[in-house]
Amino acid sequence: MIKTSKKRQQGAVSLIMVFALVALLGVLGLAIDSGFGYLMRTRLDAAADGAALAAGHAVTRGNNQAEQTTNAQQAAAAFFTANYPGNFLGSTASMDTPSITFASGTVTINVQAQAQVPVSFMRLFGFDVLKVSTHSETVRRDLDMAFIVDVTQSMTTTAGQPAAVRANAISFLNNFDISNDRVALMHFAYGTVVDVPYKADSSRGFDRAGMTNAINNFAFSGSTNSPEAFWQARNQMNNLLNPSSLRVIVFFSDGAPNSFSSQFQNNVAGCDGAVGTVASGDGSSGTPTGLYRADQISQKTTSCYVSDVSKNFIKQLPAFYNAHDPNDQTYAIITNSPRVVTKTPTYKNINRASRNLLEAMAENARANKIFVFTLGLGLQLTQPAGPDNELGQDVLKCMANTSDAPARCYNAQQPVGVYCHAATAADLKPCYAQLASAILRIAQ
Secondary structure (H helix, E strand, O other), X not given: OOOOOHHHHHHHHHHHHHHHHXXXXXXXXXXXXXXXXXXHHHHHHHHHHHHHHHHHHHOOOOOOHHHHHHHHHHHHHHHHHHHOOOOHHHOEEEEOOOEEEEEOOEEEEEEEEEEEEEOOHHHHHOOOEEEEEEEEEEEEOOXXXXXXXXXXXXXXXXXXXXXXXXXXXXXXXXXXXXXXXXXXXXXXOOOEEEEEXXXXXXXXXXXXXXXHHHHHOXXXXXXXXXXXXXXXXXXXXXXXXXXXXXXXXXXXEOOOOOEEEEEEEEOOOOOXXXXXXXXXXXXXXXXXXXXXXXXXXXXXXXXXXXXXOOOOOEXXXXXXXXXXXXXXXXXXXXEOOOOOEOOOOOHHHHXXXXXXXXXXXXXXXXXXXXXXXXXXXOHHHHOEEOOOOEEHHHHHHHHHOOOOOOOOOOXXXXXXXXXXXXXXXXXXXXXXXXXXXXXXHHOO
């Protein structure tokens, strides 16, 4: 029988404990340093992702791809620096210059970042620093947008409001990419003028300078023929040879629609079958007037205008909106819903038909996967008006298909846009910023 002395046993135990302690310290060191690494990586991921998104927003600014690239890279760098503070957990971080690639109507942004921190316990095993890296990519889709601006007489009731409308509309356009986004601009009152259409060959990009000039020359007059403006926006989109997968209509107005255009059968020689606009008003009752030109902001037709179209002038309202095609039956005028409209050319029927048409056109756009964003200006939108004492903003909510829209029009299966109410002209800037942010978000 072999006997082992107590001293030898104690020495063996001590040796085992030393090895165990070293192993335990290694595991503990690995856990601590790995924890620091995890926190670094989480912060680095967030900073890189945010930098890529910031670049995606900023890449729309600039008059050419070189300027857009510079703006995107600067925005990415600023965001990264702000969101990965220096010496975070004792680490140092850096971001490579982001790559910006323009191709096939999209912009791809790649961000590569890395960070390192001196280790503590792991030095025992020959490691001096812990390094982590991350990569983030964002792709901004091309956009087809129609921008509709209300220039009716009511815009002039508050001093300085027309200037604010012009300035904020111009600023809004600065959010979009002149190289890859397609934008059409139009303004309306009794009729609609398409100021800058999409390019004739459907190529990408838009003329921001031309739009700025057009907006600066907007004159304010007339009543609210919103349906004609919305039809023109859809017509621009329908005529594109290669439409984008992301299509948006932005509609700005200070009131509910009260006028519409069509081809009217009437009792005046030379005017039977004339195309023009009939107008009601915003009150509960009144006298309908017309015909105004559907292709001009505030101009009466040459020989087919009377101060009361209901008095033996128009025989009856057409069954369908037919201002551009006498056989078009897409949008009903004579209908039982959502507002009852009969064929008699009364103030009430004309006002109701105007509202019905705009809501129907917006619903048709959404059914075709087009987002509708609306911006309403002024307190009038929040006050009952018209023959049925409706809120004007309810029409704008219906158009955008917001979750708080009236139950008669909200459809969860269709694209949900944004409605923003600017109570005063001072609220236009944040409202336009909200719309731009929402559009850019769905573009990524």
